[in-house]
Amino acid sequence: MTMATISTLPARVRFAPSPTGFLHLGGLRTALFDWLYARHTGGQFILRIEDTDQKRFNPESLDDLMRSLRWLGLEWDEGPDIGGPHAPYIQSERRAIYRQYADWLVEHGKAYRCYTTEAELEELRAAGKPYDRRHRNLTPEQRAAFEAEGRPYVIRFAAPLTGSTTVHDAIRGPITVENSSVVDPVLLKSDGLPTYHLAVVVDDHLMEITHVLRGEEWIPSAPLHVMIFDAFGWSAPVFVHLPVILDPSGKGKMSKRKTVVDGREFSPFVRDYISGGYLPDAMFNFLANMGWSYDAEQEIFTREEAISRFDVADISPKATALPFGKLEWMNGVYIRRMAPTQFAEAVAPYIAADLGMSVESLRHDRRLIELAPLIQERIKVLTEATPLVDWAFAPAEQITYPDPTLLIGKKLTAVESIDVLKASAEIVADIEPFEVSALEAAFRSRAEAMQVKLGSFLAPVRVAITGKPVSPPLFESMHVLGRAETLIRIGNAIQALRLHAMQTA
């Protein structure tokens, strides 16, 4: 590696999802940018779980999240499972910390206990009004009365009533809002857990986070976070609000359900791409192009190249719709670039699952080893492999010809096609050695002798041995099957075509 001119200090960047469901592509993109920036600066990538909403907690999601991140190759330096200098990294295990900091704010007049009931708040909402700061300036007597009553309370932030606050966003520049628009948000809920606002500020400070990359839906509350940092007397990290990912069909945020593009369904969840035959390298490359670009003329690049050039300042502020068609294309590019043996290893599980075979036996199966390189440039996702090779794993009886007309070559009659199949059988029976090049030479000269174009000559044979009009290269396919099996299938096809000719005559 050459010495890059890195003027940036090592950054501490965290990915802080809340475990409420399966990780989606937007979250993965955020994690990727976090990781990229941490690696670019030689800093740390930290995973922190923001589970302060016990109602929305989904126990499956933590595992899904870590699996997804690791699948993409985003290893974290500190996190819930591996610990670190600022453990724990799960917010529900840090509640005492938040309580302590919330109390500190109350003691210093920067926050206050609010006893407003759910019903009172509902009244305000119904009238279309925000919270009216009614308990901001309670007298000691009023407060004592509420306490004596045993009323539950929340702790609200006493936001400045005048002036304005400016947030410096690394990709958008300064964003200023009037302080009066921030109406004393809740910092600590009545269940004793903090809201996002308190937890994020306390943890980002305690964990020495230098750069906060998060979705742009956080822009409106960013000024509040700056105010809270100020109230504690802490300096705020650099804020980088990533553009949202739009739904490709229609508009708005990408939906939580499947979305249909060009008649095909695409899921927003990472897990579906893991099981759907996508390669982590391709997904990595694809996502890296969403809102950031490596180079004006080059969009296929390695992880190392991305790390060397990635900078938060170069991220685009524009919301983007994921071009799923491009994801498929890129996955195909990565599939084609794999070493043949590596590709065979990668497709084996998918084919084995579809065919009900054991992955281990398939991995060492001569048929797969021979077929894999032939289908490598023909599929865009690993799940497309099976229909291209299943015929090789089925016995001849299972290769039926429900539509016998497929056995008729272009510009040929049924009878002529039968002649072609008979000639083919002769070649297959006699050829020595039974190898691809010998087969090809023999078929070519026989086609020429019979004055049939090679394409037309081969079509009936292709359908005869694979049962399909589309297949991997024919001579190789015959070789995979072997002489005997090939002859049986051609024989069966001749029978089927004869029957068809008789019925239509």
Added chain:
RNA sequence: GGCCCCAUCGUCUAGUGGACUAGGACUCAGCCCUUUCAAGGCUGCGACAGGGGUUCGAAUCCCCUUGGGGCUACCA
């Protein structure tokens, strides 16, 4: 409604005042190659939302309009 963000081909993007007759990629169409399907090669279609400024000069800077998006919870 209020506050905030955004605006280049259908989509992802390059572009930070002159190198722009606006470049690349996906998709689509055509041609070539070819044993089917792919892959590959070549060509083509296709954009600076509109209007005002600033400037010798604007896709690039400012303003307005329009359009899109986000937030507006004791959710994150």
